[in-house]
Amino acid sequence: MVEPIISFKNFSFQYETQSEKTLEQINLDIFPGEKVMIAGASGSGKSTLGRCLNGLIPQAYPGKITGNCIINGKQLSDSSVFDLSFDVGTVLQDPDSQFVGLSVVEDMAFSLENDQRPQTEMHQAVQKWSRKLNLDDLLLHAPQDLSGGQKQRVAMGGVLIDESKILLFDEPLASLDPASGAASIDLIGQLAQRQNLTVVIIEHRIEEVLRGGIDRLVVMQNGAIVANDRPEKILKQSLLEKLGLREPLYLSALKRTGIDLKDCQNVDQVSRIDEPQIGNKLKTWTARTKLGEKSKKITxxxxxxxxxxxxxxxxxxxxxxxxxxxxxxxxxxxxxxxxxxxxxxxxxxxxxxxxxxxxxxxxxxxxxxxxxxxxxxxxxxxxxxxxxxxxxxxxxxxxxxxxxxxxxxxxxxxxxxxxxxxxxxxxxxxxxxxxxxxxxxxxxxxxxxxxxxxxxxxxxxxxxxxxxxxxxxxxxxxxxxxxxxxxxxxxxxxxxxxxxxxxxxxxxxxxxxxxxxxxxxxxxxxxxxxxxxxxxxxSLFDLAERYSLPSATDFVAKFIQSEREERA
Amino acid sequence: MNSQLLIGYNAKNTLLHHLSGSTKLIGFVALSIIGMVTYDTRFLIGIFAFSLVLFKISKITFSEVALVLKVIIAFAALNLIMVYVFAPGYGMSIYGTQHMILGKSENYFNLSWEELFYIFNLFLKYTFAVPLALIFLITTNPSEFAASLSKVGISYKISYAVEIALRYIPNVQRDFRTISLAQQARGYEISQKAKLWPRIIGNAQIILPLIFTSLERIEVISQAMELRRFGCGKKRTWYMEKPFGKNDYLALTIVSLIVLTGIALFGLNGGRFWNPFTR
Missing domain, CATH: 3.40.50.300 (P-loop containing nucleotide triphosphate hydrolases)
Structure with missing residues (x-):
């Protein structure tokens, strides 16, 4: 049997500055090579859980730990941020603030500098990872000359260079435009596979992350884990909606047209979703729904x-x-x-x-x-x-x-x-x-x-x-x-x-x-x-295309209209 | 957008650009100290000429440094005038002779060759180091600053603070601009149209948000550094540090020879001053 690389057992944590526990009775095993997404609303404890993975808790954020947490064989309570940094590479939410070097190469080599590695070794390591992350042409650029997506790649390079086996992303999509966000999620997927990494992504934008293929979705609420399963299973039960999280838009659309997700296959990826009746139901719904007259603004x-x-x-x-x-x-x-x-x-x-x-x-x-x-x-x-x-x-x-x-x-x-x-x-x-x-x-x-x-x-x-x-x-x-x-x-x-x-x-x-x-x-x-x-x-567009609806625009407009009506 | 510093690194292909940052820093500091201590005019003229030659070799254009030079000249001139005004007879008391040009030695205001000579020495001391400082700043890649500082014995944590400051200057400038615009829209006048007082008040309103924004950033940065083991060891290596080459050893040898010459002259002159009046 494979041992989990990350294991929480009856783990609770209370910040020194707070009167109540932020994490309560967490039981979570993550296995080597898994890609896990941790989702939840603000204040659900998902960032706190992330801080436990890289050791910022309890070192930078002191507090009371009960229960057990083992990361790659190390006890969290006995390990410093420095110890854990060899096992867990963290990419923070704001790649601009994480960029501490004056140029790309320096930032990538930062942790090796701190390990007192000789220059030749650093040169080789930077060369290796800049090629893998497609940063070759940017090596001498200053951070202010880079786009958000490029900065995030540099941040990844700066932690991957340690050859650590676990990669932790704290809201990787927050400061990127939609296209770079999608590219970033793809890259994470490729890297995980090629380097055999264990990846933990903390995000509340579930649809975008699922697109890249996730093995397991962990949902948190009020400091506890309320769902922990394959994404498909969670989506089929419409758990996200019940927990006040945003479910993928194409799923809301399917439900709106009267399709029961339980009958569908592969609901976690719009490009693979499968159920022969969907096409007909979508078409009837679109034909039945009429677009309302837009009130013309004239002044x-x-x-x-x-x-x-x-x-x-x-x-x-x-x-x-x-x-x-x-x-x-x-x-x-x-x-x-x-x-x-x-x-x-x-x-x-x-x-x-x-x-x-x-x-x-x-x-x-x-x-x-x-x-x-x-x-x-x-x-x-x-x-x-x-x-x-x-x-x-x-x-x-x-x-x-x-x-x-x-x-x-x-x-x-x-x-x-x-x-x-x-x-x-x-x-x-x-x-x-x-x-x-x-x-x-x-x-x-x-x-x-x-x-x-x-x-x-x-x-x-x-x-x-x-x-x-x-x-x-x-x-x-x-x-x-x-x-x-x-x-x-x-x-x-x-x-x-x-x-x-x-x-x-x-x-x-x-x-x-x-x-x-x-x-x-x-x-x-x-x-x-x-x-x-x-x-x-x-993803509504993808859905419309997959089932070749006569007009994708029409379908999207109608769905959005019905959503709005429901909201009002 | 470039960081809008007064002067900045400019990559060129000269002997001085290829020297290690540490060599240049050590050379600058060593020559400055010996030049500050000595009053031997021949020596000062020598290193002044030497630094001008280096300046020429470094291919720094005048326009790059024009503003800084003007500021330095203005301050040096002011300083020299003050030195004269506060003690017009100081030159005579140093050199022990009285060769008058104007006035009598009993009066407070007078002018002697000794005083002129003394002020000339001061002038040399103020100016010889300027080209050297500019060479260090303009021919050294900022990425190498921290490494150079650390090499001359300053703690790497302090050295890295210099690098971090250089790194985040553009961010703070951008924050400042954004905040300033937002406050102007609320009605604070910061533009030149406003009178001085409202402008000061307006600018003060930027400080509070700027401090909060910066504090937040500092917390993230320090965590980001810790997560990559900054501060873990007693030492660290530097990716951008230039290893010492033949030219570096040569340069340091020349610098030590100059410094030794300076020290030898103390013995020869029987003190820091070279006195042409008594021979």
Whole structure:
């Protein structure tokens, strides 16, 4: 019998700083060569479990351990981070922060340097792994010249160079665009097979990880393991949905059309799913479902005409871009990194000035206004709320914009309290911001912008790194304020789910111009666009293609509509 | 985007670029010390000329260092003027003779050849090291800095801190820009249009978010380093360290000869000063 390489027995852990156990009675065996995914909502204990695997618990995060945990023959409680690092290579969530060298080679060789290996040995090792990870051409590049996907490959190289047999990934998809995310998952699969690695992936984006082929899915909730089986078995029981996690979209679609997953084979991979009746059921459902009339938005809000911008003549970041935004629309702005998304929003908010072209807002010339004046019409919300918050108390943070505009304290109080009610923060108005969760902080930053009564909001990755619960919370909140205040919302995002589910119109940017301006369903069923803009196909599209439905776009649009109706 | 440092490494193919960073650091430090201690004008002129020749060999263009040079010249000039203003007679008391150019030796303000000569020596001391420092900074790959520091005996943890700082400067700059833009949209004026005080207040609002963002990053970085065994051993090796070659030994020999000459001159002059007035 094969011995498990990782083994938890009645294992519990309580952080020194917390009054309750974060992990409770964990029993988990992982065998050599297995690819295991650990999923769960924020706070389910999945990251804590990861920290036990690499020894950050109990060394960097002290606390009380009971029970037993053995990793590659070493007792967790007697091993230091250094000891375990030879057995477990960790790739952290943010590959940029993990990059500690001034160039790719130095970062890859970092652990060997610390082991005092001679230079010739390091040169050989770097050469070997840079070839395997396809980093040969980037060896002398600085981190700021690399894309997110490349940085993640460097991070993998930096731990694989130790030849450790266990590889641990902490949310590997969180900071990548959809295409790099898919590539990364594929690479992990290949490496695992070729190097005979044991891989543990901690993620809440289950569908994307399953695509790469996973041997076992472990689901955590409130510090305990609630499911631990082959993915197919878990999916068939619809356990994910019951546990408040996002189930793969194609499975939701199958269920919507009245198919019982228990009758299907290979449900863990859309490309292998098998059940002869599926085709017919999908076709009948699509034929039966009617697309609702779209309410036409007519009032022009933002008119952009032949906008261009570049730091030099021959390097145009935005070139000759024209666009019209109607009042009340929800738009997703997508495209690969460097396609010009942030430059575009910076031109609208006035942080940059265009070299030519015009921007009008309700007929007014936006270019003649200052950043401060524009902020009264168009609010811009950063991805990371910590980068926006400058006060320590919630009330003050929301009031800042009004105080700077010279309103009287009475007026300010009225408007701030009103906004706090709308954002569900009124009860907390005298709390320090440091006591808030990430999602609540996000709401504070949105409130601080809404108080200026803008008619349009631009949000940069509003749901990045959020699990389904928090994601839904933020988006429901945005939908609510949109209805109540008649807002126009632009979401800049890499999240294909978000774009499909919550926006009506998608603008795909590529090389500073609009590649496609269409409904999300159209965009995500257009292979050429998907490839060019580094997006990822939706599994709904794969499903429609596999059963050769007459129109994939039509099917996707109808499914999304029925999802929306159910939500409302 | 390049890190927008005042001056930075520029890869070129010269003798000095090929020397190990440690050689250049040791050479710079050794020559600086002997030059700071001695007041032998002949010696100072010698190493000044030597460092200018090296500067020429290193093919550093003037435009790369123009700003830094201007700043250094301005400070040196100010310093020399102050030295004169605070003690115009100091040269005479050092050299023990009085060769007046202007004024009388009894007055506070006067000008003597001794004072001029003393100030000239100071001028040489301020300037000879400048080309050497620039050579070290511009011809040494930053990746080699840490290795060089560690080789001259500084703890590798401190040496690596230098490397980490260089690594994350662009990140902090980017954070700063993002935060600054967000605060401007709220209504803080940071642009040049605003008056000084609102601008200071506006900039202060960036500090708090910047500190929080940076602190978070530091925690992740230190974990990432620990997970790859940084701090495990008493020593570490360096991937980018250049092994010593023939030229390095040659260079260090030349440097030691120069330093020995400097020390020999102390004996010959009977002290740190070379006195041309009493012979």
């Amino acid at each position: 022009k809000l933002l008119e952009i005409n032949k906008l261009s911008f570049g730091y030099s003549e021959d390097q145009q970041i935005i070139s000759d871009l024209s666009l019209e935004v109607k009042k009340g629309e929800t738009i997703s702005l997508v495209g690969r990194n460097g396609a010009g998304k942030s430059t575009f929003s910076n031109l609208i908010t006035g942080f940059l000035s265009p070299s030519s072209g015009s921007i009008k807002f309700k007929g007014l010339n936006l270019l003649a206004m200052s950043v401060k004046e524009r902020a009264q019409h168009i609010g811009y919300i950063l991805q990371d709320p910590n980068q926006m918050i400058s006060k320590t108390m919630i009330y003050d943070e929301v009031a800042v914009g009004l105080r700077l505009r010279g309103l009287t304290e009475n007026e300010i109080q009225e408007r701030v309290e009103n906004i706090l009610h709308i954002c569900g923060l009124y009860e907390m108005r005298n709390w320090p911001i440091s006591a808030l969760s990430f999602g609540q902080k996000k709401r504070v930053t949105i409130a601080a912008i809404l108080v200026l009564e803008p008619e349009m909001l631009i949000l940069d990755e509003p749901t990045a790194g959020q699990d389904l619960k928090h994601y839904t919370e933020i988006m429901t909140f945005l939908e609510k304020i949109q209805r109540e205040k008649g807002l126009t919302i632009v979401l800049i995002t890499h999240d294909m789910h978000l774009m499909l589910e919550y926006t009506q119109r998608t603008i795909v940017l590529d090389q500073g111009n609009i590649l496609l301006d269409a409904s999300p369903a159209t965009v995500l069923t257009n292979d050429a666009t998907i490839k060019k803009a580094c997006l990822a196909r939706t």
